[in-house]
Amino acid sequence: MTSAIECRGVWKIFESGSSRTIALQDLTLAVAEGEFVTLVGASGCGKSTLLRTLAGLEPHSAGEIEAGGAPVAGPGADRAMVFQNYSLYPWLTVIQNIKFTRELAAHTRDRTSADVEAASGRADALLRVMGLAAVAGAYPNQLSGGMQQRVAIARALMSRPRILLMDEPFGALDAQTREVMHDLILHVSELEHCTVVFVTHDVEEAIYLGRRVVLMAPRPGRIDSLYDVPLPARRTQDMKHTPAFLELRARILGKIRETSGLKTDLELLQKLSRRASDAELPSAFNH
Amino acid sequence: MTGSRVTLLSRQTSTPAETAVVPAAPPAGPAPAAATAHLELPAVRRKIPSMWALRGWMSQRQYWLLALTGLALPLIAWFALARLGTVSKVFLPGPLDVVRRVGYWFNNDDLTGDIRISVYRVVAGWALSALIAMPLGLLIGTYRAVQALLEPLTDFVRYMPAVAFIPLVMLWIGIDEGAKIAIIFIGTFFQMVLMMAEDVRRVPMAQIEAAQTMGATRLEVIEKVIIPSAKPALLDTLRITMGWAWTYLVVAELVAANSGLGYAIIKAQRFLQTDKIFAGIILIGLIGLAFDQFFRLIHRLAFPWLYARS
Numbered sequence: 001m002t003s004a005i006e007c008r009g010v011w012k013i014f015e016s017g018s019s020r021t022i023a024l025q026d027l028t029l030a031v032a033e034g035e036f037v038t039l040v041g042a043s044g045c046g047k048s049t050l051l052r053t054l055a056g057l058e059p060h061s062a063g064e065i066e067a068g069g070a071p072v073a074g075p076g077a078d079r080a081m082v083f084q085n086y087s088l089y090p091w092l093t094v095i096q097n098i099k100f101t102r103e104l105a106a107h108t109r110d111r112t113s114a115d116v117e118a119a120s121g122r123a124d125a126l127l128r129v130m131g132l133a134a135v136a137g138a139y140p141n142q143l144s145g146g147m148q149q150r151v152a153i154a155r156a157l158m159s160r161p162r163i164l165l166m167d168e169p170f171g172a173l174d175a176q177t178r179e180v181m182h183d184l185i186l187h188v189s190e191l192e193h194c195t196v197v198f199v200t201h202d203v204e205e206a207i208y209l210g211r212r213v214v215l216m217a218p219r220p221g222r223i224d225s226l227y228d229v230p231l232p233a234r235r236t237q238d239m240k241h242t243p244a245f246l247e248l249r250a251r252i253l254g255k256i257r258e259t260s261g262l263k264t265d266l267e268l269l270q271k272l273s274r275r276a277s278d279a280e281l282p283s284a285f286n287h
Numbered sequence: 288m289t290g291s292r293v294t295l296l297s298r299q300t301s302t303p304a305e306t307a308v309v310p311a312a313p314p315a316g317p318a319p320a321a322a323t324a325h326l327e328l329p330a331v332r333r334k335i336p337s338m339w340a341l342r343g344w345m346s347q348r349q350y351w352l353l354a355l356t357g358l359a360l361p362l363i364a365w366f367a368l369a370r371l372g373t374v375s376k377v378f379l380p381g382p383l384d385v386v387r388r389v390g391y392w393f394n395n396d397d398l399t400g401d402i403r404i405s406v407y408r409v410v411a412g413w414a415l416s417a418l419i420a421m422p423l424g425l426l427i428g429t430y431r432a433v434q435a436l437l438e439p440l441t442d443f444v445r446y447m448p449a450v451a452f453i454p455l456v457m458l459w460i461g462i463d464e465g466a467k468i469a470i471i472f473i474g475t476f477f478q479m480v481l482m483m484a485e486d487v488r489r490v491p492m493a494q495i496e497a498a499q500t501m502g503a504t505r506l507e508v509i510e511k512v513i514i515p516s517a518k519p520a521l522l523d524t525l526r527i528t529m530g531w532a533w534t535y536l537v538v539a540e541l542v543a544a545n546s547g548l549g550y551a552i553i554k555a556q557r558f559l560q561t562d563k564i565f566a567g568i569i570l571i572g573l574i575g576l577a578f579d580q581f582f583r584l585i586h587r588l589a590f591p592w593l594y595a596r597s
Contacts, residue, residue: 055500077502087493091515091592103511106502139592152497159501 003066004163004195005031005054010063012049012221022220023049024060029214029223036189036196038210040203040252042260046221047199048167054197055081055165068162077106080156081165085172087152088140094151095136098123101159119158126154129188146177153185157192164189166198170205179237182208186235203252207245208235215252217259224259227252380562385569388562392551405536405547406574408464412471412539413532416479417525424483424521428490429513438484445477450538462543470542474535479528486520487513519590526582533575 012024023046031037039047052058054065056075065072067079089097101107102119127133130150140148149169156164166185170178186209189196200206206213210229217224230244239245337343345353362382368374369381376384392398426433452473460466490513498512540549548567555563587594 055496057496057499075496075499075502077500079500081497081500083493083497085493086491087497089494089512089516091518091590100498100511101501104498104501104503104507106504139595141592142595155497156501165500 002033002069003030004033004035004068005029005197006064006066007050007054008064010050010053010065011061012046012053012058013061024053025220025222027063027221027223031195031197034193034195036186036198036209036211037214038198038200038206038212039214039216040200040206040256041216041224042218042256043201044218044221045216045259046218047216049221050216051081051165051167051197051199054163055079057081077101077104077159078161079163079165080159080161081167082149082152082156082169084168085145085148088148088155090140093137093139094132094143095123095127097140097151098126098132098154098158100155107159122160123158126157129191130154130184144177145173146181149173149181150184153188157188157194160192160194162194164192164194164196166196168200169198171200171202178205183235183237185209203249203256204240207231207248207252208240213248213252215255215259219261225255377559377561380565384562385565388560388566389570392563392566396551397546401546401548401551402570402574405540405549405571408467408539408547409471409529409532409536411464412468412535413475413529415468415472416476416528416532420476420479420483421521423480425487425509425514425517427480427484428487428517429509434484438481441477441480445481449474449535453538453542457542466542467539467544467547470539471532471535474538475528475532478531479524482524482528483521486524487517489520490516519586519593522582522586522589526579526586529578529582530575533571533578536571 007027007029010024010027011022014021014023027050039050041047049058053060054067054072056072056079067076072079089100092100099119127136130153132147132150132154135143135147140151143151152169169185170181173181182205185196196209198206198209200209207229211233213227213229215224215227216222227248229248231239231242338345365379365382369376369379369384380388389398392401423437427437428434449470453470456466456469456473460469494512494516495508498508503511536547537549537552540547541553544550548571552564552567555561555567
């Protein structure tokens with residue numbers, strides 16, 4: 001299997017004034033062609049930074065990133081990205097949003113009439129696959145959050161990207177809508193044969209969607225551990241209750257808690273509250 | 288176009304309405320029950336919402352009733368005060384005196400000519416501002432380097448009083464039409480640049496980055512994302528600055544004018560024609576209101592997606 005994405009010794013350092021923050025430390029990761037990889041981790045672990053770096057929206061400070069064998073030097077049409085929200089164009093209808101790439105020179109340089117026809121056929125197919133046929137002429141602000149994200153995914157897929165990067169795309173949706181979207185994105189990524197890198201803070205989502213889960217840890221942002229998901233390739237909702245799923249979930253959650261530094265915060269809280277109740281309060285009352 | 292006024296006010300804060308009209312996608316969940324078709328509704332209690340509910344709702348009728356009351360009250364008070372006769376007409380002419388003055392102005396004093404020249408000056412000064420401010424605002428809002436170069440300077444100049452530029456304008460431009468237009472330009476331009484830069488800066492980063500990941504070039508992002516995304520806010524800025532341009536009219540017509548509404552007000556002051564001062568001020572207000580409504584209409588026609596609701 002060839003790699004769709006290769007990161008070798010990638011560093012990302014944010015510098016502001018005299019302070020330096022290491023967002024990504026010596027990160028090495030290979031994502032296979034057609035693989036669905038999810039990135040989880042406590043906040044500040046650099047999972048979104050890594051995704052934005054893969055997209056070419058943020059330059060990396062050191063190391064090499066290759067996508068489809070070519071080094072990443074900026075955003076490109078081979079790597080489409082789906083954002084959490086506010087990325088649709090509210091002045092365009094659903095179908096116009098999906099066809100937005102057709103407005104760009106990168107996709108229309110050698111356009112023939114056959115291409116135009118194929119593109120419009122593809123837009124219609126995406127509308128149907130994503131369940132958007134009935135709202136093709138609506139504006140995004142007339143749609144629910146879940147429907148808006150369907151449009152965002154369809155738009156990203158329009159130009160047949162090799163790689164789909166998703167930055168907490170369902171983070172703003174309610175639990176039921178999210179489940180529907182999970183099955184939809186699994187179905188579509190299989191249909192489109194594209195490689196998916198999916199960032200989330202929801203461990204259940206990460207396991208359900210991912211063939212492989214990458215756990216990242218904060219301060220400095222780095223890869224902590226990798227997990228192969230021991231579930232059949234075709235996922236169904238009832239798998240969420242299997243022992244294999246629950247066991248992996250418990251392991252990953254424990255590891256996130258361990259790496260997040262939340263434990264020390266808890267200890268500190270306990271120490272503070274003990275001091276307040278044991279020492280200060282009685283003395284205050286004695287006076 | 289019903290309810291457009293309400294949506295205009297609430298479009299910033301409202302969340303998109305839920306839609307459940309779509310046929311199920313391949314792996315969709317259970318379809319929403321269609322059980323509401325033959326449902327017998329209970330007797331609906333019509334509770335009238337309190338007028339003081341926080342950000343409460345109000346029917347169109349109630350809204351307009353209150354708006355008319357708000358407009359009528361000062362008018363009635365004015366009527367009453369003038370009728371009582373305790374205040375001399377030199378200080379406070381009655382509404383009828385003012386109406387009579389407008390009639391006289393129209394018939395014998397070339398009111399239409401005054402309106403025409405004032406509208407021309409305001410629109411010319413404002414349009415000149417817009418023509419230069421729009422590309423500058425776009426550049427400041429898009430490129431940090433241009434922002435650093437121009438924004439502090441603009442911020443500095445906009446605090447300078449436009450009125451104080453009159454002697455300079457007379458010295459540099461003279462006392463022709465150009466001078467009057469220049470005063471209105473100075474009064475509106477710098478604010479306009481800053482507001483437009485802010486409008487452009489408010490374009491969500493996700494909209495820009497989405498285009499970049501679809502392979503858009505820098506120019507394409509500006510042309511196909513930033514400009515269309517900022518357009519509604521830019522039109523609002525044009526509407527608001529048009530209002531400011533009108534407030535500078537009287538000042539502009541201090542410069543050796545012999546026509547125009549502002550000039551008429553200044554001249555009336557010299558002859559203690561208080562009713563004409565009132566007439567001039569009210570006319571300017573009404574013309575401004577008409578322009579404002581015109582801009583709002585254009586806004587609704589040009590940006591249907593802002594007013595579209597499912």
